[in-house]
Amino acid sequence: MDNALPLESLEFITVRTPKGEETYMGLKGTYATLVDSCCRKQALPGFYQSSLLVEVRNQEQGLMLTLSGEMTDEEMFSYLNVAIRNVGGFPTVQNTRCDYIVEVKC
Amino acid sequence: MAVKTAAEYIESVKALTPKVYVAGKRVENMLENPTTLSVIRATAKVYDLAHDPKYKEVMVATSHLTGEPINRNLNVAQSNYDLDMRAEMALLTSQMLGTCNYRCVGCDTLNALASSTWEMDKEYGTEYNQRLNNFIKWAQANDLACSGAITDPKGDRFKRPSEQDDPDMNLRVVEKRADGIVVRGAKVSQSGAIGAHETIVLPGGALKPGEEQFAVAFALPNGTPGITYICQYTPYTAEREAAESIEELGNPEFGQRETSTIVFDDVFIPWERVFLCGETKYCGRLVARFAKTHRMNCGGACKVGYCDLIIGACKLASEYTGLQKVPHIQEKLIDMVRISETSHACAIAAAAKGMEEPVGSGVYMPDDLFGNVAKLNIAHGFWEIMKMAGDIAGGGVVTMPSERDLQNPEIGPYIQKYFKSAAPAEQRLRVIKFIQNWVAGLHGAGTWHGAGSPQAQRVAIQVLTDWEAKKQLAKNLAHIKD
DSSP states (O other): OOOSOOGGGEEEEEEEETTEEEEEEEETTHHHHHHHHHHTSOSOTTOOOTTSEEEEEEETTEEEEEESSOOOHHHHHHHHHHHHHHTTOEEESOOSOOSEEEEEEO | OOSOOHHHHHHHHHTOOOEEEETTEEESOTTTSHHHHHHHHHHHHHHHHTTOGGGHHHHEEEOTTTOOEEEGGGOOOOSHHHHHHHHHHHHHHHHHHSSOOTTHHHHHHHHHHHHHHHHHHHHHOOOHHHHHHHHHHHHHHTTOOEEEEOOOOOSSTTSOGGGSSSGGGSOEEEEEOSSEEEEEEEEEEEETGGGOSEEEEOOSSOOOTTOGGGOEEEEEETTOTTEEEEEOOOHHHHHHHHOSSGGGSSSTTTOSOOEEEEEEEEEEEEGGGEEEESOGGGHHHHHHHHHHHHHHHIIIIIHHHHHHHHHHHHHHHHHHTTOTTOHHHHHHHHHHHHHHHHHHHHHHHHHHTOEESSTTSOOEEOOHHHHHHHHHHHHHHHHHHHHHHHHHHOTHHHHOOOHHHHHOTTTHHHHHHHSOSSSOHHHHHHHHHHHHHHHTSSHHHHHHHTTSOHHHHHHHHHHHSOHHHHHHHHHHHHTOOO
16 A cells, blocks of 8 residues: 555646635646647637637746636636636645646736 | 545536537536436435445445545455445445446446556556556545546447548547647547546557557546537437426436537647557457456446336336236236346356456456356346336336326316326326336436447357366266267
């Protein structure tokens, strides 16, 4: 028995809006799936209207996403919450580790 | 959090927005569409059972990876007892739902992968087994509902996958990248995938060298971009959509079995979730291990649970009509039990005679012959049971008015008057409607083809049976010399 899930098999994604941040935990590869969706498929996971994602930029430690329209921080978080859950990540209160940062603006 | 409650499961799927279609229309909210809701209700009930002290022994196991209590739907069998409890879970969930445990196929795919990835790693030095164990730990820690996807559309069945005019007739890898693979194709007849968190995909069958692009197994979250679910649509779907109250339906809460076709439109899978990629030699073995596990559970336990429901309803129907002492009805009920319990006995035997496979892997697989006999027996027996159920329930099974007529103030009194027998009209109509759900429903053909059509079991039995040994026994007693 090799006990708990090894930390190296997990990854932690911080979603940052202009006013706050939240952390998600997923199996390794969760971030790659998010990136593939945003960059190759030009879509935020779980949302099927092509106009939602206006711009995607790769940054040093993650992604910069620009969503269409005027949104509050709360609305941006709710979009990203759905997106990351749809690719297998879950919110976590653990905030000491951050492997990737997804900055969101509109 | 390791064993989720029904409420926690429902909360977790609220945030998921897979691309689901029913009858050509996009389902925006799976909790509002009557068809998708029936799948979620059924899956929630499976979560619920794990928290009922009466069923804990069956529904909760101990993880061989972490030592933590887990839902048995995520357990990898480590003993004959585990196999027995796995089959008991299939029996229990069918009895409680009258439809699929939509986590069932996922469970059997994980077991087949646990065995085969261990063996592949030994031969090739790959790291599939560690990846799978990480995935299983993750799924166990979050008690994820996993469905399974195996059957490809296949196209022209006379041609091999690589000979098809359209190569997408079998799910395949179209791109290999540093961070993962991209797959294209479809999987059909997938039970309940829409209500699951994850789908475990296996190749559709044995493959040969040269067919590496089709040799792929992986897990993916159900909302992964590029996935589309096109749900089955049947008269029962239409009936559910049209119902003013679920009380009008034969299986009010959980419905008939709901499946979908899953389309993979260039879907990215990170390497961490890939458990086989290109190893054609292991595809047949992997699918055979899935089949033997699933045939024990489907044929010898799940459908036996359905039979228990049908037999119980027929006994009630005979009492409601005052025919319970009629000899031919009693004989038919006994025959139904004989057929059903013969398959059940085969599942118990398959679990008891199961063995570690491969030796050293720690993974237990059921006895192949008994598993196949269980499934083949029930494939034929289920039709027989439904024939007898239709006989006992009478013509009302196809001519009955609806519950809505009973509730209508103008014609309701007629229904109460003329459908009353030894029991009030409401009870009689409900039991007949319940039997209609089976006898005139989808489960006959579903039982025939589910876990592989009978011809697949016949081929397996042909290969697994030691014909020479049987011939020698006959020769010995008959004094036949070569």
